[in-house]
Amino acid sequence: MVAAIENGTVIDHIPSDRLFEVIRLLRIEELDHDTVFIGYHLKSRVMGTKSIIKIANRFFSEQELNSLAVVAPNVTLSIIRDFEVEAKFRVELPHEICGIIKCNNPKCICNNEPMPTRFIAQGNTVKCYYCEKEQELPAVKLTDDLGKA
Amino acid sequence: MSENRSLVSIAGLSREKILYLMEMAHEFETHPNRKILDGRIVATLFFEPSTRTRLSFETAANRLGARVIGFTDPKVTSSTKGETLKDTIMMVSNYSDVIVMRHYLEGAALYASELTPVPIVNAGDGAHQHPSQTLLDLYTILQTQHTLEHLNIYLVGDLKYGRTVHSLIMAMRHFSPTFHFIAPKELAMPAEYKQYCQANGINYVEHEDFNEDIIAGADILYMTRVQRERFSDLMEYERVKDVYLLNASMLAKAKPNMRILHPLPRVNEISQDVDATPYAYYFQQALNGLYAREAIICDVLGISLDDIRADKSYLKF
Ligand SMILES: [Zn+2]
Numbered sequence: 001m002v003a004a005i006e007n008g009t010v011i012d013h014i015p016s017d018r019l020f021e022v023i024r025l026l027r028i029e030e031l032d033h034d035t036v037f038i039g040y041h042l043k044s045r046v047m048g049t050k051s052i053i054k055i056a057n058r059f060f061s062e063q064e065l066n067s068l069a070v071v072a073p074n075v076t077l078s079i080i081r082d083f084e085v086e087a088k089f090r091v092e093l094p095h096e097i098c099g100i101i102k103c104n105n106p107k108c109i110c111n112n113e114p115m116p117t118r119f120i121a122q123g124n125t126v127k128c129y130y131c132e133k134e135q136e137l138p139a140v141k142l143t144d145d146l147g148k149a
Numbered sequence: 150m151s152e153n154r155s156l157v158s159i160a161g162l163s164r165e166k167i168l169y170l171m172e173m174a175h176e177f178e179t180h181p182n183r184k185i186l187d188g189r190i191v192a193t194l195f196f197e198p199s200t201r202t203r204l205s206f207e208t209a210a211n212r213l214g215a216r217v218i219g220f221t222d223p224k225v226t227s228s229t230k231g232e233t234l235k236d237t238i239m240m241v242s243n244y245s246d247v248i249v250m251r252h253y254l255e256g257a258a259l260y261a262s263e264l265t266p267v268p269i270v271n272a273g274d275g276a277h278q279h280p281s282q283t284l285l286d287l288y289t290i291l292q293t294q295h296t297l298e299h300l301n302i303y304l305v306g307d308l309k310y311g312r313t314v315h316s317l318i319m320a321m322r323h324f325s326p327t328f329h330f331i332a333p334k335e336l337a338m339p340a341e342y343k344q345y346c347q348a349n350g351i352n353y354v355e356h357e358d359f360n361e362d363i364i365a366g367a368d369i370l371y372m373t374r375v376q377r378e379r380f381s382d383l384m385e386y387e388r389v390k391d392v393y394l395l396n397a398s399m400l401a402k403a404k405p406n407m408r409i410l411h412p413l414p415r416v417n418e419i420s421q422d423v424d425a426t427p428y429a430y431y432f433q434q435a436l437n438g439l440y441a442r443e444a445i446i447c448d449v450l451g452i453s454l455d456d457i458r459a460d461k462s463y464l465k466f
Contacts, residue, residue, distance in 0.1 A: 105255060107253070107254055107255050107275050107276070108254065108255050108256055109234070109252075109254045109255065109256040109257045109259075109260045109274075110256065110260075112254050113233055113234055113235060113260065114233060114235075115235075115260065128256070129256075129259075130255065130256025130259055130260055131255035131256040131275075131277055132255075132256075132277070133255075134341075
């Protein structure tokens with residue numbers, strides 16, 4: 001298993017094919033000082049294979065964590081203090097998602113102007129606020145400039 | 150920016166708002182020439198050319214006494230030099246009281262309306278929305294049928310890519326219509342709009358045939374162009390291209406109140422012999438565009454129906 005952390009955040013049950021998107025979404029490559037453990041392709045009874053990320057000394061905002069629901073709606077989050085699980089919860093897809101999803105319509109204004117994308121969640125689909133094209137959530141791609149909302 | 154009175158989409162207009170704009174357009178049909186926009190500047194920004202729509206908006210502004218600035222061809226503006234839409238809108242906002250814009254990208258007008266307190270009128274954003282066309286269509290339906298309620302509206306031709314027919318369905322949801330969709334398989338009404346009809350309690354019937362027996366049930370026959378470039382299979386185009394052409398002999402069983410609409414320009418989908426029949430209404434429909442656009446420009450500027458009814462400046466003409 002992946003080493004325990006004293007304080008920080010654990011993101012478990014990440015589908016392995018979405019691991020690198022979760023890393024991008026939380027901008028983990030920009031955390032220079034904190035230790036990050038990543039377990040990739042671990043055996044899982046429920047999922048077959050899963051991935052896990054443990055980030056020491058870093059606590060994310062609810063908004064940052066909920067953005068994970070776009071790529072990995074079933075992850076489990078644990079907040080760790082003194083090696084103990086202080087809180088455990090699931091992510092919730094926000095009604096409105098800004099600056100994360102790329103619109104799949106090349107003729108959409110948001111793919112042609114330096115502006116954050118904006119999507120409205122409706123069940124398992126998301127709808128571009130600007131051009132109104134819908135996408136199935138499991139098929140979405142992330143924007144190239146994440147988090148500039 | 151909740152104060153922004155922009156018109157970017159037909160989808161958000163309530164039944165009351167649509168009827169209100171119809172009444173306003175009627176005032177302009179009665180007296181199209183006024184001084185109600187004296188001293189105002191209307192900008193028309195056409196990032197893609199559309200001569201008809203631009204002339205209609207500019208005539209509307211001129212007939213109300215406004216001055217018009219703007220551009221048509223993207224080649225003469227800096228948008229081809231890489232200026233963002235945002236920068237163009239910010240610049241023009243300094244000069245004008247209302248911005249009428251047509252753009253080749255979808256969602257461009259909505260985005261522009263977020264950037265500036267100057268109201269935006271969407272004169273077409275790619276394949277997405279063209280609300281002034283829809284309002285002039287509604288006005289024409291009301292003018293010819295004396296109601297918008299419980300009408301049988303037959304949409305013919307390219308129902309897949311035709312944004313005017315899609316917007317018409319959305320706008321008519323308030324008025325309990327029955328739609329008939331008449332199109333070749335390859336250009337049939339997309340599933341999402343049929344779902345929209347179901348979700349909004351709109352009746353619809355689909356046909357592939359187009360003949361006098363089908364036309365017999367129509368109150369409104371809305372024709373659209375079947376364009377060769379929309380077909381992936383040119384054999385299919387050759388097979389269907391003459392099926393959706395309307396000629397005078399097909400009108401033998403038409404109801405007396407039936408009227409034929411077309412967003413224009415037509416190519417060959419309405420034969421010239423239809424023009425002389427009492428059913429042809431597409432040229433009056435185009436004229437109604439003027440009244441609808443006079444109403445739209447006034448409404449986004451905060452000029453109310455009461456203001457227009459109180460206005461007597463038409464007496465000076
Ligand atoms: Zn879009």
